[in-house]
Every structure is written in structure tokens, then in C-alpha cells.
Amino acid sequence: MAPPLSRRLLPPTLRALRRCYSASPASKAVIYDEHGAPDQVLRVADVPPVELGERDVCVRMLAAPINPSDINRVEGVYPVRPPLPAAVGGYEGVGQVHALGPAVTAPLAPGDWVIPSPPSFGTWQTYIVKHQSVWHKVRTDVPMEYAATVTVNPLTALRMLQDFVKLNPGDAIVQNGATSIVGQCVVQLAKVHGIHTINIIRDRPGSEEAKDKLKQLGADEVFTESQLDIRNVKSLLSLLTPDNYYLVYLHYIQRKGALPEPALGFNCVGGNAASLVLKFLRQGGTMVTYGGMSKKPVTVPTSYFIFKDISLQGFWLQKWMNSDKADDCRTTIDYLLGLVHEGKLKYEMEVSPLIDFSLALEKAMGKHGSHPKQVIRF
Numbered sequence: 001m002a003p004p005l006s007r008r009l010l011p012p013t014l015r016a017l018r019r020c021y022s023a024s025p026a027s028k029a030v031i032y033d034e035h036g037a038p039d040q041v042l043r044v045a046d047v048p049p050v051e052l053g054e055r056d057v058c059v060r061m062l063a064a065p066i067n068p069s070d071i072n073r074v075e076g077v078y079p080v081r082p083p084l085p086a087a088v089g090g091y092e093g094v095g096q097v098h099a100l101g102p103a104v105t106a107p108l109a110p111g112d113w114v115i116p117s118p119p120s121f122g123t124w125q126t127y128i129v130k131h132q133s134v135w136h137k138v139r140t141d142v143p144m145e146y147a148a149t150v151t152v153n154p155l156t157a158l159r160m161l162q163d164f165v166k167l168n169p170g171d172a173i174v175q176n177g178a179t180s181i182v183g184q185c186v187v188q189l190a191k192v193h194g195i196h197t198i199n200i201i202r203d204r205p206g207s208e209e210a211k212d213k214l215k216q217l218g219a220d221e222v223f224t225e226s227q228l229d230i231r232n233v234k235s236l237l238s239l240l241t242p243d244n245y246y247l248v249y250l251h252y253i254q255r256k257g258a259l260p261e262p263a264l265g266f267n268c269v270g271g272n273a274a275s276l277v278l279k280f281l282r283q284g285g286t287m288v289t290y291g292g293m294s295k296k297p298v299t300v301p302t303s304y305f306i307f308k309d310i311s312l313q314g315f316w317l318q319k320w321m322n323s324d325k326a327d328d329c330r331t332t333i334d335y336l337l338g339l340v341h342e343g344k345l346k347y348e349m350e351v352s353p354l355i356d357f358s359l360a361l362e363k364a365m366g367k368h369g370s371h372p373k374q375v376i377r378f
Contacts, residue, residue: 023049024058024098029125030357033085035076039361042074042089044354050129054103057132059114063148063351064093064123066364066374068291080318082121090123092116094138094147098127106132113140117330118321119151126354126378136330139337145349145375146340149181153373154336154345155329156290156317157185161195163320164313165264165286169194172220172259174280175266176200176273177293179210181373184217184347186266191218192344196259200225200276202269204370217346220259228276264288271296278304286311348372 027047034041052058070091072078082088097112108114117136122128138147161167173190177183178199190197199214199222201207211222261282267274268291277287278300287310289298304310321329339345350372352360363371 023051024127024129025049027125027127028354029122030089030354031086032074032089033087035074035081035084038071038074038365039358039367042357042361044357047088047125050127052099052101052129053131054101055105055132056101056129057097057104057106057108057114057135058099058127058129059095059135060098060127061093061095061123061125061378062113063144063375063377064090065145065149065152065349066361066376067091067152068293068364069152071365088122088125090125091121092119092148092151093123094144095128097135101132104132106135108132108135108137113138113144113147115147115151115333117151117333118318118326124357124376136333138333139341142337142340144377145351147337148375149349149373150333150336150340151329152317153181153347154185154189155332156315157182158189158332158336159317159320160266160288160290160315161186161189161193161264163315164288167193167195167264170196170260171264172196172198172262173264173266174198174200174262174277175268176277177266177268177291178214178219178222180268181347182268182290183266184214185345187214187217187219188345189339192339196220198259198262198280199223200228200273202273206370225273225276228279261285266290267298268293270294270298274298275300278310281308281310284309284311286313288313288315290315290317349375351375351377353377 026049028044029047030042031045032041069078070089073081074089094113094115097108097110097114100108114135114137116134120134173195175183175186178201187197197219199219201210201222201224203224203226207224214222262280263282263285265277265281265285265287267277267287267289270292271294281287336345354376357376360374360376362368364374
């Protein structure tokens with residue numbers, strides 16, 4: 001019986017690859033057998049070859065980030081976690097197609113760059129074997145660290161900008177945690193769509209430099225939390241009465257001109273930083289919470305619900321991707337990588353080889369002060 005047409009049309013080299021590879025090469029992986037402090041339970045270990053199924057694709061991983069959610073999974077505090085023992089860390093990343101099972105029909109070839117889309121557990125390893133449906137081919141003319149990190153942070157930023165309030169060019173949003181990768185992406189994506197941004201950052205050494213960097217990315221206004229403190233407002237502006245952050249905002253837009261009241265706010269911090277976002281929102285505004293870095297609750301005065309008609313919502317990217325959004329996810333990722341290629345989306349990262357995983361993990365956990373997003377190169 002003649003082989004299927006799809007196989008007869010394959011180039012000889014690809015047909016040979018399909019015949020010769022029945023299993024992945026042996027791999028190195030960052031694994032853990034129990035939940036706990038990541039720097040105590042994670043280890044780099046050898047992993048045996050994995051057999052390729054008929055429609056599986058073997059991918060040699062190029063790079064994967066260490067995200068806060070990855071750390072939370074290892075700690076056992078994230079809602080969705082891989083089974084133990086021998087769980088492999090990581091959730092997103094980029095790899096290169098190494099080999100394909102004999103019945104793969106996806107338009108993939110050895111050498112293509114692919115990402116798991118939606119993301120899936122186990123990206124902290126040198127080789128991964130998964131069904132062809134897991135992999136999405138991406139462009140290769142962007143730095144690999146951007147392909148490795150495009151899914152979790154940039155996609156979160158774009159979805160929040162588009163899914164909660166209809167924003168038109170000239171509108172404004174307000175956010176805390178503006179120096180985070182999501183925050184930086186919000187600034188740049190908003191700029192692409194003609195949306196103004198008001199940004200709140202925490203007080204720390206180097207905050208003026210952080211302000212300048214955000215301005216260079218396109219931020220309209222950047223405040224530290226202390227600048228919006230009632231005591232400092234009174235001393236700087238000889239104002240006013242309690243609950244006067246709105247008047248501070250008016251002062252600045254009158255000085256700068258023409259920024260509208262934000263209809264939408266993003267909170268990834270909680271506590272006082274969330275309250276500051278709420279202060280800026282216009283009547284009927286919406287605050288979306290997607291993180292809680294301070295581990296403090298969001299507290300809302302009753303009057304905000306009654307008199308300002310404020311809405312509070314949450315966003316969890318994994319829930320969005322687990323709905324019927326797989327095609328939307330891939331289309332959006334292609335769009336975001338297009339912006340990276342055009343120089344319209346960028347953020348700072350630090351790339352380290354797998355041999356330096358322990359140090360990169362400590363940096364990601366904040367044990368060495370403030371550092372850029374940590375990305376592991378395999």
C-alpha cells in the first residue's frame with residue numbers, strides 16, 4: 001500500500017528524520033519531587049529519552065523564563081500545578097523542532113521555532129516530546145528571549161487592555177506595578193493604540209531612573225506611591241482635604257494638559273497601591289486585579305461602589321487560555337512578536353545558561369536585589 005500523499009510529498013531529508021528518530025535524545029531538566037522553597041527543592045537532573053508517538057514532535061528547547069507563577073507552582077501555592085514527584089518546572093519557552101513522528105500533519109519542519117501554545121508544564125528541560133497540537137510555529141527574526149517570554153506577560157497586558165473596557169484613542173488607563181514586565185508592556189501596547197497611561201511605582205532606590213525608562217517607553221505620567229501620599233500632596237500643593245488624590249490628578253493634567261480620567265485601572269500589587277489606582281478612576285471605572293505582590297488585600301471604601309459605581313474584576317491568563325481561546329492566543333502571539341520585530345515592544349531580560357540556573361533562580365526570587373526577568377538558555 002502506497003504511503004499517504006502527505007508523506008510522499010515530504011523532502012527526503014525530512015522523511016529520513018521521521019524514520020530515524022523513534023525517541024528524543026537524553027535530556028537535562030530542572031525537576032522537583034515535593035513542594036517547598038524553590039532554591040531547596042529544585043535540582044538539575046538527567047532525564048531518559050522519551051519515545052515519539054505517531055503525531056508527536058520532539059523539540060530542543062532554546063530558552064525559558066523563570067516567572068513568579070513558576071516559583072509559586074514549585075512552592076505549591078499556585079492553583080494549577082504539575083503532578084509530583086519528578087515534576088519539571090517552567091510553563092512557557094521557545095524551542096527548535098528536532099524531529100517529528102511519522103504521522104505528523106502540522107506544517108512543521110526541523111529547525112522551526114515553536115512555543116507551547118497554550119503554554120504547558122515542563123519547559124525547563126533540554127528536550128520535550130509533546131503532541132503536534134501543543135506546538136505553535138513562531139517567527140525566527142526576533143531575539144529568542146522574546147519568543148520565550150511572549151505568552152505570559154505581553155499577552156496578559158494586551159488581553160487586559162482589550163477585554164474589559166472599550167478604549168478609544170485618546171482614552172487613559174492607570175496602573176500600579178508599572179516597572180513589571182506586564183506594566184512595561186501595558187505602556188507600550190497602550191501607546192501603539194493611542195491610549196494614555198498613568199503609572200504608579202513603588203518607592204525604592206533608583207525610582208527616578210525607573211521613571212525615565214517608563215517615559216522612554218511611552219508613559220505619559222509616572223508617580224511613586226509617596227508622591228501620591230496625602231501628606232506630601234499637602235506640602236507640595238498646599239491642598240486640600242482628605243481623599244484628594246483626584247485633585248492631585250487634576251493638578252497634573254492641568255499642568256500637562258488634556259489627559260482624560262482613566263476608565264480602566266490595573267492592579268498587581270494590592271494594599272495601598274490598589275487604593276491609589278481606585279482614586280484615579282472616573283465614575284463607572286473598572287479596576288482589574290491580576291496579581292498581589294504585596295500580599296495585602298484590596299480594600300475599597302463603600303462610597304466607591306455607591307457614588308462612583310466602581311467595578312472590580314480579576315484576570316487570570318490561564319483561565320482565559322483554557323477556554324475556547326486557543327486560536328485567539330496564537331494569533332495574538334504572532335501580533336505581539338510582530339511588534340517586537342518592529343521595535344515597538346521591548347523589555348529588559350537577563351539570559352543565563354542552564355549551568356547557572358541556581359543563581360538565576362535566586363535573582364528571580366529577589367535574593368540579590370532588583371534584577372531583570374531571568375531567562376534560562378539551554
